[in-house]
Amino acid sequence: MTDLLEVRNVRRSFPRSGGGELLVLDDVSLTLKEGEIVGMLGRSGSGKSTLLRLIAGLARPQGGTISYMGAPILGPAQGVAMVFQGFALFPWMTVLENVELGLEALGLPEKDIRARALAAIDLIGLDGYESAYPRELSGGMRQRVGFARAVVVHPNILLMDEPFSALDVLTAENLRTDLIELWGNKQLPTKGIILVTHNIEEAVLMCDRVLLFSSDPARVSAEIVIDLPQPRERTSPAFEDYVDRIYVEMTARRVERMRQVQAQGDSIALPLGHVPPNQIAGLIEALSAPPYDGKADLPDIAYEQELEVDELFPVAEAMQLLRLADVEGGDIKLTHMGKRFADAELNERKEIFSRALMSHLPLAAHIRKVLDERASHSAPRTRFLDELEDHMTEETADETLKCVVSWARFAELFSYDDDAELFSLENPT
Ligand code: ADP
Ligand code: MG
Numbered sequence: 001m002t003d004l005l006e007v008r009n010v011r012r013s014f015p016r017s018g019g020g021e022l023l024v025l026d027d028v029s030l031t032l033k034e035g036e037i038v039g040m041l042g043r044s045g046s047g048k049s050t051l052l053r054l055i056a057g058l059a060r061p062q063g064g065t066i067s068y069m070g071a072p073i074l075g076p077a078q079g080v081a082m083v084f085q086g087f088a089l090f091p092w093m094t095v096l097e098n099v100e101l102g103l104e105a106l107g108l109p110e111k112d113i114r115a116r117a118l119a120a121i122d123l124i125g126l127d128g129y130e131s132a133y134p135r136e137l138s139g140g141m142r143q144r145v146g147f148a149r150a151v152v153v154h155p156n157i158l159l160m161d162e163p164f165s166a167l168d169v170l171t172a173e174n175l176r177t178d179l180i181e182l183w184g185n186k187q188l189p190t191k192g193i194i195l196v197t198h199n200i201e202e203a204v205l206m207c208d209r210v211l212l213f214s215s216d217p218a219r220v221s222a223e224i225v226i227d228l229p230q231p232r233e234r235t236s237p238a239f240e241d242y243v244d245r246i247y248v249e250m251t252a253r254r255v256e257r258m259r260q261v262q263a264q265g266d267s268i269a270l271p272l273g274h275v276p277p278n279q280i281a282g283l284i285e286a287l288s289a290p291p292y293d294g295k296a297d298l299p300d301i302a303y304e305q306e307l308e309v310d311e312l313f314p315v316a317e318a319m320q321l322l323r324l325a326d327v328e329g330g331d332i333k334l335t336h337m338g339k340r341f342a343d344a345e346l347n348e349r350k351e352i353f354s355r356a357l358m359s360h361l362p363l364a365a366h367i368r369k370v371l372d373e374r375a376s377h378s379a380p381r382t383r384f385l386d387e388l389e390d391h392m393t394e395e396t397a398d399e400t401l402k403c404v405v406s407w408a409r410f411a412e413l414f415s416y417d418d419d420a421e422l423f424s425l426e427n428p429t
């Protein structure tokens with residue numbers, strides 16, 4: 001059978017503000033077959049939306065090919081429709097008008113437009129809201145309009161870009177359940193679905209296959225077939241096994257890279273995402289308390305702490321980096337230092353943190369050493385920014401410095417004056 005969609009070796013970069021190029025997608029390949037829901041799971045900023053825009057024909061790849069039912073996609077593709085995270089409805093149009101809008105480009109007779117729009121509205125559970133305006137609807141109902149507008153064109157491929165992430169938990173779950181049911185009953189007028197998400201459980205709940213995206217630049221780093229019948233039970237052991245497996249895949253690569261960079265000893269080339277010290281302290285406290293007593297399954301503690309993957313991974317990585325915890329095989333385990341931190345008073349916590357920075361974060365040790373050696377005990381931000389930019393982009397260097405500053409402040413290792421853009425040893429607070 002011809003694939004509905006074939007993405008081969010696609011590359012896309014964007015011009016960077018300070019010059020040069022930001023490579024977002026590098027050598028991305030995937031297929032979508034008829035009857036499949038394929039998930040794309042990756043952290044925010046990894047290039048998922050960019051890839052969807054390429055598939056929808058809204059932008060062009062710079063390398064590689066995207067073919068749709070055997071033919072290359074060259075422009076906004078007929079037969080491909082998209083549901084966005086933000087509902088993107090026109091506020092001055094009724095529900096019916098918003099849905100009909102999806103059909104305008106198809107050049108159908110007026111009465112067919114009306115009939116199809118009403119059918120889509122009915123299908124998606126909006127019956128009775130035809131003449132309502134978006135402002136009169138809840139978030140869940142608005143997103144249903146977004147779905148109705150996409151399926152009304154009977155797209156062969158339905159692209160969904162984090163369609164549930166702006167909704168509250170219950171509303172999102174209702175909508176997911178309804179969609180899976182419609183899909184299972186073959187009532188959705190579409191042949192294949194790509195679902196972009198950063199929610200691991202959502203991917204396991206809805207998809208036949210899940211593609212994991214690594215970042216910087218994005219590549220498909222793993223493919224996991226979810227071999228479970230629908231409807232799926234979130235609490236079943238098999239479901240939890242898939243969630244665990246994806247957690248392991250998603251953490252392993254990053255932690256490995258971090259270990260490699262750290263193993264180089266004095267390298268300052270490790271990009272850091274800013275994680276506030278109080279988030280680190282919060283996770284350490286939760287981990288050290290019962291029922292975990294120092295060790296937890298990452299999905300469990302994410303759920304208990306009400307953290308999304310996007311929020312949990314950076315905190316877990318920061319703890320790994322500072323050797324306050326070990327992240328291994330989907331588990332997180334406090335180290336000896338992590339346990340001491342949990343039991344300590346604020347001043348001792350600062351001391352532990354300070355020692356962790358000096359021992360395990362070469363950039364922090366480097367800044368402190370420069371400040372110690374200078375007679376003025378101060379140095380301009382550009383002194384370190386320039387150094388970092390030899391190894392990473394300007395934005396990443398900026399974010400990395402922000403992170404070090406916030407950690408060093410907590411540890412009282414050095415201070416930073418935002419207005420003067422000056423590092424110093426004065427009153428480190
Ligand atoms: P995701 O959907 O996975 O969160 P995106 O595809 O939105 O990620 O963005 C990936 C990266 O590409 C980000 O660093 C973003 O800033 C950059 N990017 C996306 N679109 C553009 C654009 N039109 N111009 C410049 N940079 C862009
Ligand atoms: Mg996105």
